[in-house]
Amino acid sequence: MEKRCKILIIDDEEIVLDSCLQILSGGDYEIRTAGNGILGVDLAEKFRPDVIFVDLKMPGISGFEVLEKIQEIDPTIVTIVITGFATIGSAVEAMQKGAFDFLPKPFTPDELRLITRRGIEKRKLVLETLALRREKELLREHFAAIVSHELKSPLAAVQQYLYSLSNELSDQLTEDQQHRFERIQTRIGDLMQLIHTWLRAITVDIESIKENFAPTSIPVVISKAVESVDPHAIRKDIAIRTAVQDDIFPVLGDEGTLVEAVVNIVGNAVKYSPAGSHVEITAKNFDDEVAITIEDDGIGISSDDLPFIFEDFYTSRSDKQIEKGSGVGLALTKRIIEAHGGNVSVESELGEGSTFELRFPALINQPIELSPINNEFMNKT
Ligand SMILES: Nc1ncnc2c1ncn2[C@@H]1O[C@H](COP(=O)(O)OP(=O)(O)OP(=O)(O)O)[C@@H](O)[C@H]1O
Numbered sequence: 027m028e029k030r031c032k033i034l035i036i037d038d039e040e041i042v043l044d045s046c047l048q049i050l051s052g053g054d055y056e057i058r059t060a061g062n063g064i065l066g067v068d069l070a071e072k073f074r075p076d077v078i079f080v081d082l083k084m085p086g087i088s089g090f091e092v093l094e095k096i097q098e099i100d101p102t103i104v105t106i107v108i109t110g111f112a113t114i115g116s117a118v119e120a121m122q123k124g125a126f127d128f129l130p131k132p133f134t135p136d137e138l139r140l141i142t143r144r145g146i147e148k149r150k151l152v153l154e155t156l157a158l159r160r161e162k163e164l165l166r167e168h169f170a171a172i173v174s175h176e177l178k179s180p181l182a183a184v185q186q187y188l189y190s191l192s193n194e195l196s197d198q199l200t201e202d203q204q205h206r207f208e209r210i211q212t213r214i215g216d217l218m219q220l221i222h223t224w225l226r227a228i229t230v231d232i233e234s235i236k237e238n239f240a241p242t243s244i245p246v247v248i249s250k251a252v253e254s255v256d257p258h259a260i261r262k263d264i265a266i267r268t269a270v271q272d273d274i275f276p277v278l279g280d281e282g283t284l285v286e287a288v289v290n291i292v293g294n295a296v297k298y299s300p301a302g303s304h305v306e307i308t309a310k311n312f313d314d315e316v317a318i319t320i321e322d323d324g325i326g327i328s329s330d331d332l333p334f335i336f337e338d339f340y341t342s343r344s345d346k347q348i349e350k351g352s353g354v355g356l357a358l359t360k361r362i363i364e365a366h367g368g369n370v371s372v373e374s375e376l377g378e379g380s381t382f383e384l385r386f387p388a389l390i391n392q393p394i395e396l397s398p399i400n401n402e403f404m405n406k407t
């Protein structure tokens with residue numbers, strides 16, 4: 027049997043409490059009431075309601091303080107503020123601070139029943155989303171364990187046996203046999219690399235990245251990323267041009283993983299663009315943020331694929347794809363960027379190219395020694 031939903035009503039007017047109790051008593055709810063903020067917070071802690079109604083104007087601790095305390099107790103509790111017409115402005119403010127909705131006084135029984143049902147629906151959605159997220163985390167952990175124990179170790183053993191076998195037989199093998207041995211070794215090497223990439227994506231420990239946070243120079247991050255992708259770009263005759271604002275703010279972060287994030291995006295730009303095209307990287311200050319954009323005129327991403335490209339193991343369904351990947355680069359990149367308090371967005375059109383934008387909170391008033399960077403593109407424009 028499904029558990030009854032719990033509702034708490036906090037209001038200093040007894041008549042409001044009584045009428046709420048009366049109106050909601052027909053529903054299958056477990057209801058508690060509190061006549062002031064302190065009692066309300068205490069009950070929220072012990073009773074753990076699904077939905078709490080809070081009167082914004084109460085003597086003693088205010089409705090706003092009660093909302094804050096409820097957030098601390100359990101941010102998944104759905105809160106609805108009760109307000110007089112004169113305080114609708116405060117209700118809007120309360121919603122900006124996380125309240126789900128507001129109920130203006132005086133209200134009809136139907137209005138109260140409706141908003142209660144909506145609050146409960148919302149609470150169910152919040153709990154379901156949390157459960158799904160937890161399940162996804164568990165899957166990630168299980169997958170990591172399977173990949174490392176069931177795949178990586180046996181494959182490493184095969185690699186080792188093969189290596190010693192080919193050494194032992196080296197002077198007895200024909201040229202063709204030698205060639206086939208080498209191909210097996212290369213294929214196994216590729217598989218090991220793939221498993222390594224998967225494991226990196228699944229197990230990257232965001233919390234430990236944060237331990238190494240220090241003021242980090244954006245030009246340095248960009249130049250290291252370009253240096254790493256350049257050999258691939260040169261092979262495809264793709265020019266990577268950079269335009270970095272001279273006085274760009276540093277960010278608080280971990281240089282190594284930031285370089286990895288930019289490498290993944292610039293690497294994609296090169297990988298998914300035709301030979302002879304261009305990739306442009308720009309970096310600028312935007313108020314209290316730093317924005318890095320990476321623009322290519324490659325194959326682009328269809329609107330069907332676009333919402334999913336930051337998910338683990340997602341690769342485009344398009345048959346236009348020039349090179350196939352394993353679909354972990356962007357998922358890892360997103361986690362790294364978010365661990366830095368930043369975000370990544372993309373605009374793209376199939377056949378037209380893509381623009382990725384990375385935003386990070388800037389470290390303002392913290393100049394750091396910037397190393398020189400190839401600013402060829404900026405000097406040209
Ligand atoms: N600049 C781009 N242009 C076109 N498609 C892109 C671009 N960047 C990403 N994509 C699409 O998004 C998918 C996911 O990218 P992601 O970097 O996560 O994985 P991948 O490149 O396939 O493999 P890898 O794990 O080796 O990076 C790609 O497979 C590709 O279809």
Ligand SMILES: [Mg+2]
Binds near residue numbers: 293356
């Ligand atoms: Mg990639």
